[in-house]
Structures are given as structure tokens and as C-alpha cells.
Amino acid sequence: MSDFIFGRNNVFELLKDNKRNVSKILLMRGMKENSKINQIIELAKNNSIIYQFLPKEKFYQYKEYAHQGVIAFVSPVKYLQLEEFLARKKENKKIIITDGVEDAHNLGSIIRTAVCAGFDAVIIPSRRNISINSTVEKTSAGAVNLIDIIMVNSLSSTIDKLKDNNFWIIATDMRAKDNYYDIDYCNMNFAIVMGSEKEGISATILKNADFKIKIPMLKEFDSLNVANAASIIIYETVKQSLQNPEHGV
């Protein structure tokens, strides 16, 4: 769980102050709106902070806190906007996308490998995926501060935007025909999508991918840890770029 700030006044002051990195705001669906709530929404919009209305049940886990239907998650990192990332001029951008990675250690570990491999960004969805919290930061060995991290509301529309911007989308799927080393990763912008620990990649994203790849299993035991799987694929791209220096790294 992220570190969070709760209560209408606290969250309002947090946003007004704008000194800490707010990753997401949860609002209780159906609660009586008032001027404070409207100001919170206004500030969230102005600062491009994601906010979500969620049913009452989702707030049960915070019942010890006097949250008044408002919880803001603060993050050790400042998230970058996708548009800002895309606007940066650089050839052969390399991205890793996590689609539903729920374990903080796994996400931290993936970010750590991405930094070692010189990747440009990590994209995480705001829902059904762990956010950057202090555990992720610690497991990443500080790597969260050395790479652009982009949080998006919709992975589907993010994939579309990436494709419009000349990115190739590479999805990992154990039913894929190609092995991860059958693809030439050089001389292109690409985004590798890693699925959730339990369910893999969402069907819509899989459908939209340009390449589907798998990691071959030499034993009837199809169960690589997601961070290890990510490392294996990420380093195949490193190897290819170092072995083909005439191609863009």
C-alpha cells in the first residue's frame, strides 16, 4: 500500500501546497459533494493528478482513518506525463509497461533492471497495479529516482498513443509462438508489456500488440516470477544492442 493522506482538509492542503508527489486521489462515490470536494477535484485537474470515484466498500480497508471519503496517495517519485515523455527528442526509446503487477517487490525489481539496462521509462496503470511506494522504492535500490515513471489511467489508450508515436508494442504471453530472442529489438522505439502475476496481460492489450513473445520452458513448470521474466527479456534487448553497435542502442 502507498503512503497516504486522508480527510478533506488534509488532502486539500496537500494539493494546494503542491510540494509532495500525489499519485492518485480516491473519492467515495455518492458522498455529498461540497465546496472542499469541488476544490480538490479542481486542483487535481489543474495538476493532472488522477482521481477516481470508488464505491463505499473500497474504503473499508481505511476504516480506522477519518478519511471523510477522500484519500490521497503520495509517492516517493514525481510521475511524468506521457505527453511530456513522448515530446522528448530521442531515438530508439525503450519502455517497460506493467499491466497489473501487484507485488511491490516485483515492481521495484523490474524498475531496478530497467535502469541497469538503460531503459527510458516505466509505465504503470493507476488501477490494478501497485503504485510507487516506499517498499517499491527500497526494493528498487533507489532506481525509481533514476528513470522516468509514467502513471496512466488507461493502458489501452496509452498503447494507442505509443503506436501513433512510432512505438512497437511487444507483449509477453505464454501462448505466443515466438521466443523472446526471435525478435530484433534494435533500431526502433519499443514498449515491452509484462502481465500480472496471476492473469498475465489483459486481452485487449494482447490484441493490440505488434509482437507476442514467450520465454521457453524446459520443464513442465510454467511459472517464472514476473520480475525475473522481465529481466530476461530486458537483457536480451541489451545484448542485441551491444552486439549490434551499428544499430541504435
Add this chain to the structure above:
Amino acid sequence: MSDFIFGRNNVFELLKDNKRNVSKILLMRGMKENSKINQIIELAKNNSIIYQFLPKEKFYQYKEYAHQGVIAFVSPVKYLQLEEFLARKKENKKIIITDGVEDAHNLGSIIRTAVCAGFDAVIIPSRRNISINSTVEKTSAGAVNLIDIIMVNSLSSTIDKLKDNNFWIIATDMRAKDNYYDIDYCNMNFAIVMGSEKEGISATILKNADFKIKIPMLKEFDSLNVANAASIIIYETVKQSLQNPEHGV
């Protein structure tokens, strides 16, 4: 920490019964020996169970338990003897050795990848390395039961034995000149040694290795997680064996 049984009678009964997998017995140095202690040592010897005399300070962490200077660690797996493993007839055996991996999640994760990659065994030292406990078993997703796990008292003499038995020793070291993909892993017996999270591989083992390899870093951030590093190298061997089917897998 492993699951453990404490107290002279309990440990004696555990060994006499011989139904659970005892991985190691700790005995307090300087304690008054009696017939029970001698019987415990006798049974440990007869069953090839590692036992160690340790100074009193090492028992402080168990002070809540009435251990009487005797603690036995039980393991979810039955360790295999190195000699038994070496006696098995098979070509191109593949081993991973951890030299001082202390984190249960990392060890579990390494074993999981080793199983996916069709490796034959994992060797762990009995000291300065986490043993197979319930956390390792859980993180391995059950993989600890699908591969031979060998616990040894001395890694140095194990390396010597492996070399005598026609194994090539491959050590990971960030100061190495060769990248992990510069080596041909096909058509030979090999053991890949992964160092501890903090200190890497012991100097003596590094000196005895046939090959030293590194994983290249594309950013000034030399800090891959050890389980991810292991996965990257392990899967390079898989890739080579699948791409060169005429060589032995």
C-alpha cells in the same frame, strides 16, 4: 529463518524418528556434554546431517525458546548428497550455486527460474546462506520440490569436486571482462556461481573459477537484484541450447 525444533529431547526424537528433513543442527560451544548430546551427534553423523558448534552469542536470537544449546532446522525438502548427484549418469549437467544469498525471496526465485530452465541442481552452502525454509518454498512456487537441492559444508571443496568431475565453473563478477553471453554454455557440464547480495562471490571461489562473467550495465547503476541477475544468465544458457540443438541441451 528456517523452521526449527529446539531442546535436547525434541531434537533427539526428531533424529531418531528420521521422518522429517533435518537440514542442520546447531550445538552451543562449551556446553556440558551428556549422553543425549552424544547421541544427537552420533545420529547426525549416521544420517549425514550437518552439525555445527557455535558460540553462545549465536543463540541469543533463540532466547525465548528452551533450546538447552541444541537447535535443529527442518526443511521442506530432502537435500541430496553431492556424491549421489555426481554419480548419476547424465550428459551436460547444469547447476546453479549460491554463495551467500541471504534473502529467502531471492533464493526461492532463483530455484524457480532454475526449474523453468531445466537445470539439474541447486547447491547452497550450509553457512552464510539462507536454507530452504517455508518462505523459500513459497517464493519458489513449489519449485523446490522439482529440482535436486544439495547443501554443502564447504563451497571451496565442492568446487574442487565439481572440477574433478568434469564441470566448468562460471563465476559472476562485476569486474569480469567477458559478458555473460560471450561464453558457449553448450555441450559441457557447468556450474554458475552467484554471489551474495552485498559482497558478491568469495575471493577463493572467484580464483578457482574457469570463467568469470559480468552482466553489462548501460547506466552508472551497478545493482541488479541477484535473482534477476541469475535469471538473465540462466536463460542465456537456455537460449543457446535451443538455438544449437545439435549441441547437448
